[in-house]
Amino acid sequence: MERIMEYILCIYKEKSFSKAASRLFITQPALSLMVQKEEKRRGISFFNRNVNPIIPTEAGMEYIQAAMKIQKIEQQLENRLHSLSNTLTIASSAFFCANVLPQLTDAFIKTQPPGCRVHCLEGSARELVAFLQDGRADFIISVDDHYGRNTQYQKIRQEYIILAAPRSLIQSPELQKAALPYPSIQTGSFSQPDYPSLSLKHFSGLPFILLTKGNDLYTRGRKLLRNAGVSPSSITYMDQLQTSFLAAQTGQGLTFIRAELATIAGDPGQFYFYKIDDELALRDVKIFYQKAQISPLKETFLTFCIQHFDQ
Incomplete structure (x- = not known):
């Protein structure tokens, strides 16, 4: 899905440019400018900005409904591909990537059939949120509390x-x-x-x-x-x-x-x-994941991770 389509959907769900900008980790002026460019390109207005909270125009609602269908199809495809994949990506802070994840992932790979791969991705607290939300990471290991909607976590240590x-x-x-x-x-x-x-x-x-x-x-x-x-x-x-x-x-x-x-x-x-x-x-160390994207391999890793830290 195009990024601008994701942005317009977020505005619709939040009913506010400022709330959507906060959720998307961009500034409100930048978000407004991108929407205005898309409106100019298509020759329509997506939202009636004269009411509070904002509501979509008729053309905007047509666009939003189509975007929702595209999003659902992409999500179904993503879930299916995840279920067939033998690769996991685990993201965490510099400390965990350097000192915890190498031993954890090596131990997990030894329990799996040949061809299983696990990648480690390092990021700041803000970057980790984006990694999980946009699908770049299957799991986040962190001490933080919030990784967005539709996420779950398990305490591991x-x-x-x-x-x-x-x-x-x-x-x-x-x-x-x-x-x-x-x-x-x-x-x-x-x-x-x-x-x-x-x-x-x-x-x-x-x-x-x-x-x-x-x-x-x-x-x-x-x-x-x-x-x-x-x-x-x-x-x-x-x-x-x-x-x-x-x-x-x-x-x-x-x-x-x-x-x-x-x-x-x-x-x-x-x-x-x-x-x-x-x-x-x-404090608790937790492993976060998207609850709608839990494949058999992810289930196996999650169980292994919890058992590993219980030892």
Whole structure:
């Protein structure tokens, strides 16, 4: 289906240019301009813009009904091809693509007949939404919550968020002593009650590094600071978790990381790591998929994925 046809259908469903633009991740002026060009090309108006909410014109409704039929035919074809395909595409963040998916997909391929292939696709939080919605990815592995309409998810594991503090910024002997022993992070035993958690209020007045808006650790990080009444001396925002961790290595600020990252990236000797006294420090990792496009191979992978992380 042509992109402009998808855009016009979205406007019709949302009954608003602004809502449709938000859902399509484009600006409203850009969306309006594209529709106006299509209207000029066809010599018709698709929508009556003088009412609120907007409604289609007679010609516009003819176009929309035809577009819906095309969309249904394309979806049926897509579903059929997916059911016959022996290839999967799994998309996730840079961390999962580098450290989790290679082992997961290799293990899955060994359980399948020859010819089965699994591709990994890396993307930002915003890009992952588009990958799933436009069919470039069969599954998304993520800690986020929303991947659009007609999607489902399964929880596959939980992970802890810990605070990584550059040693150069921690001058208090009490805070130095309260840091987690590194072997407890390597083994995961730090999650047990034997290792006490620490309130973030002890780190007020220090610089922090958070992820940019759209990432789970943007919202979660800000809530963690707010819950503890922390007033950072400054906050720097970065796009990727591993980038923020590398920046913290140079002493630019404290940052929240998934505990697993501490065991595989950077020099742990440059940091003090802290278990956070807040329930937000534990989060779910989920696998998302389009519920209308679940083929036998996808069902098999989904079951394998859930069992793999239960081990």
